[in-house]
Amino acid sequence: MFKPRSGSLCYSTYLCGMISQPEMNFSLDLLSWYALHKRDLPWRHTKDAYFIWLSEVIMQQTRIEQGLPYYEKFVETYPTVNELASADEQDVLKLWQGLGYYSRARNLHAAAKVVADDYAGIFPQSYDDIRKLKGIGEYTAAAIASICFDLPYAVVDGNVIRFISRLFGITESVDTAETKKKILSIATECLDPLNPGDYNQAMMEFGATVCTPVKPGCEDCIFKSACWAYLSHMVDEIPLRKSKVAVRERYIHYLVLTYTQEGEDFIYLNKRTGSDIWRNLYDFPCLELTAEKNTGILPLQSFTSLLNTSAAVLGNVTDEYIHLLTHQKLHVRFYRVHIPEKIELPFIPVKVSDLSAYPVPRLIDRYVLAQDWI
Numbered sequence: 001m002f003k004p005r006s007g008s009l010c011y012s013t014y015l016c017g018m019i020s021q022p023e024m025n026f027s028l029d030l031l032s033w034y035a036l037h038k039r040d041l042p043w044r045h046t047k048d049a050y051f052i053w054l055s056e057v058i059m060q061q062t063r064i065e066q067g068l069p070y071y072e073k074f075v076e077t078y079p080t081v082n083e084l085a086s087a088d089e090q091d092v093l094k095l096w097q098g099l100g101y102y103s104r105a106r107n108l109h110a111a112a113k114v115v116a117d118d119y120a121g122i123f124p125q126s127y128d129d130i131r132k133l134k135g136i137g138e139y140t141a142a143a144i145a146s147i148c149f150d151l152p153y154a155v156v157d158g159n160v161i162r163f164i165s166r167l168f169g170i171t172e173s174v175d176t177a178e179t180k181k182k183i184l185s186i187a188t189e190c191l192d193p194l195n196p197g198d199y200n201q202a203m204m205e206f207g208a209t210v211c212t213p214v215k216p217g218c219e220d221c222i223f224k225s226a227c228w229a230y231l232s233h234m235v236d237e238i239p240l241r242k243s244k245v246a247v248r249e250r251y252i253h254y255l256v257l258t259y260t261q262e263g264e265d266f267i268y269l270n271k272r273t274g275s276d277i278w279r280n281l282y283d284f285p286c287l288e289l290t291a292e293k294n295t296g297i298l299p300l301q302s303f304t305s306l307l308n309t310s311a312a313v314l315g316n317v318t319d320e321y322i323h324l325l326t327h328q329k330l331h332v333r334f335y336r337v338h339i340p341e342k343i344e345l346p347f348i349p350v351k352v353s354d355l356s357a358y359p360v361p362r363l364i365d366r367y368v369l370a371q372d373w374i
């Protein structure tokens with residue numbers, strides 16, 4: 001088994017200036033570990049910026065097992081940035097369906113158009129130009145610049161924050177800009193300038209597979225004899241987070257409105273516009289109530305403002321669905337309502353049999369898949 005060369009020095013002494021990065025051999029040890037233990041993933045066989053970009057955007061906030069099929073679908077459907085650029089946004093959102101954070105898909109599509117139009121389909125090669133593309137923040141720009149163009153930019157994602165905080169004994173809250181800057185500076189100083197792409201990937205891989213949020217593999221960890229958190233019995237406490245972002249509770253009642261015409265079932269969809277969640281995806285007409293007014297199942301009359309007919313028949317009403325988003329908790333009910341014929345409403349009537357062609361949020365997909373009438 002690979003053994004590190006850092007001896008018994010604790011990495012926290014690096015922060016006091018008592019040892020230097022070459023003395024601690026951190027990046028060399030990490031790269032040796034990575035060479036032996038990295039997972040075999042399709043984007044690790046290429047330096048093509050389009051594929052690296054796709055993988056980085058898809059894998060943000062996503063587990064590899066969940067993101068991998070999406071990466072493969074995107075590469076197959078849009079093998080070049082120009083093909084992604086000329087796709088219809090609705091098709092891109094449909095392919096993205098189920099991954100959540102739909103603004104990432106919209107930004108990906110918008111940035112692909114810029115690469116196609118302004119850079120003739122050739123991905124920009126400087127950090128600053130990459131960073132200017134829509135949806136590409138410091139993290140993604142550093143990943144693309146280092147992996148594809150060997151530029152010395154360190155990435156700092158959640159995995160790197162956890163790994164560095166524990167190893168180097170960062171005991172301040174990692175939510176502050178100051179601590180993030182400190183972590184970026186350690187990651188940058190330790191970066192191997194000859195191999196920045198592998199170094200960054202190794203940092204993230206180590207955090208994702210060994211120095212994990214729960215039950216990290218400390219006993220077999222190559223850094224344990226020099227890890228501040230391990231030696232101080234503080235692994236479960238680090239990284240420290242002080243701020244908890246407030247979660248907004250929302251109460252939504254969906255009207256699943258259907259009618260039958262010439263033997264074909266139709267359903268009304270609502271295209272979401274504006275700045276709320278799920279922009280440009282489809283859901284159903286809905287009422288949203290405050291917590292105080294949300295006292296249980298609504299009578300059919302409550303939907304009068306949406307429905308505009310008295311000839312409606314209320315069918316099944318679901319129990320409450322709970323759907324969690326990053327900073328929101330949705331409490332949702334679905335009301336099946338049938339009307340005898342099409343009426344003019346500010347919603348889009350579509351054949352039930354065509355429903356699967358529309359990009360919908362995962363919550364709507366969960367409901368639709370549970371119905372036997374689809």
Ligand code: SF4
Nearest residue numbers: 211218221224227230
């Ligand atoms: S010893 Fe544990 S806490 Fe320290 S780097 Fe290794 S896995 Fe992380």
